[in-house]
Amino acid sequence: MCTYETETLNLQGSGKGAQGWFAVTDASVYFDHPVHAQSEHTLNLDFLNPALGPGARVALELGADSALALADAIKEVVAAGQRPAQVAPAG
Amino acid sequence: MRDDIKAETVTITGHGGDQIEAYQAQPLDQEKTGAVVVIHHMPGYDSWSKEVVRTFAAHGYLAICPNLYSREAPGASPDDAAAAVRAKGGVPDERLVGDVEGAANHLRSLPSSNDKAGVIGYCSGGRQSFLAACSLPLDAAVVCYGAFIVGTPPEGFPIKVTSLEPLAAQLSCPVLGLFGAEDQHPSPEEVTRLEEILKKQGADFEFHSYPGAGHGFFATDRTSYRPEAANEGWEEIWEFYGRNLGTGAN
Numbered sequence: 001m002c003t004y005e006t007e008t009l010n011l012q013g014s015g016k017g018a019q020g021w022f023a024v025t026d027a028s029v030y031f032d033h034p035v036h037a038q039s040e041h042t043l044n045l046d047f048l049n050p051a052l053g054p055g056a057r058v059a060l061e062l063g064a065d066s067a068l069a070l071a072d073a074i075k076e077v078v079a080a081g082q083r084p085a086q087v088a089p090a091g
Numbered sequence: 092m093r094d095d096i097k098a099e100t101v102t103i104t105g106h107g108g109d110q111i112e113a114y115q116a117q118p119l120d121q122e123k124t125g126a127v128v129v130i131h132h133m134p135g136y137d138s139w140s141k142e143v144v145r146t147f148a149a150h151g152y153l154a155i156c157p158n159l160y161s162r163e164a165p166g167a168s169p170d171d172a173a174a175a176v177r178a179k180g181g182v183p184d185e186r187l188v189g190d191v192e193g194a195a196n197h198l199r200s201l202p203s204s205n206d207k208a209g210v211i212g213y214c215s216g217g218r219q220s221f222l223a224a225c226s227l228p229l230d231a232a233v234v235c236y237g238a239f240i241v242g243t244p245p246e247g248f249p250i251k252v253t254s255l256e257p258l259a260a261q262l263s264c265p266v267l268g269l270f271g272a273e274d275q276h277p278s279p280e281e282v283t284r285l286e287e288i289l290k291k292q293g294a295d296f297e298f299h300s301y302p303g304a305g306h307g308f309f310a311t312d313r314t315s316y317r318p319e320a321a322n323e324g325w326e327e328i329w330e331f332y333g334r335n336l337g338t339g340a341n
Binding site for chain 1: 132134163164167170171172173174175177178261305306307313314315
């Protein structure tokens with residue numbers, strides 16, 4: 001498994017894994033061989049809570065184009081959600 | 092010989108006296124034979140790694156794969172365990188050596204052992220196979236597309252791997268290296284560099300690089316599988332182990 005390219009970060013949020021919802025505290029982002037996707041390499045995301053054990057994990061394996069499209073969509077949606085509401089003038 | 096085997100999960104004593112899980116297979120006939128420690132790839136102690144263990148037993152060897160993620164993720168599914176260990180920076184080298192030593196000693200203690208032990212590793216396990224061969228008294232080591240045996244990982248690299256060049260002079264046994272010519276981890280340049288180092292120190296080794304194959308060409312459950320390279324690679328392994336571990340197999 002062997003680009004080894006991995007970024008890790010702390011997060012605040014929640015994820016739904018095999019045992020239901022849990023608090024997400026950490027994430028790993030890496031471009032490497034997938035477990036399930038049928039590609040040589042994928043962008044892999046693990047949303048984790050190490051305090052709850054290895055099973056507290058939500059995993060995604062995305063093709064490179066899909067991963068970049070997802071990153072753009074996340075940025076756009078978060079920016080839009082944080083903009084003040086535009087109220088159209090009456091009349 | 093017959094290819095009847097017995098395969099089972101066992102507990103062995105690993106690094107620091109820790110009790111760790113391992114998957115073991117042995118031929119049913121009790122002729123004296125060599126032992127093979129299988130070092131699993133970074134995706135973990137998965138079904139393919141266990142299949143490899145059974146394959147060695149079916150070819151006449153005692154074989155075992157220690158679960159290198161036993162401590163971080165006991166009982167977890169292989170992919171969850173691999174994710175947990177990756178997030179922590181991988182398996183420490185010192186612990187790997189202790190776990191391989193424990194696995195080799197476990198097989199040597201079996202009644203049908205001929206006291207010879209080899210190691211084989213895939214992907215990250217390829218580097219770890221070379222590490223074990225430079226750290227332990229072994230009889231044969233197979234390196235399957237291990238990256239970062241030579242060279243320095245980029246600054247800020249999150250997985251704790253270091254170059255094994257300073258250890259190469261301590262190599263205890265013959266080495267068989269099997270690589271994909273299209274692989275970038277390790278790249279053909281890295282493979283050439285390792286070859287030069289081993290030549291310079293007069294090591295007993297042979298390398299094979301397969302055109303049209305990239306990383307992970309042995310892995311039958313992945314799109315990287317290249318049957319032609321894998322079949323040729325298996326033939327090299329049988330010849331190499333047959334010569335160095337002292338069993339004829341089939």
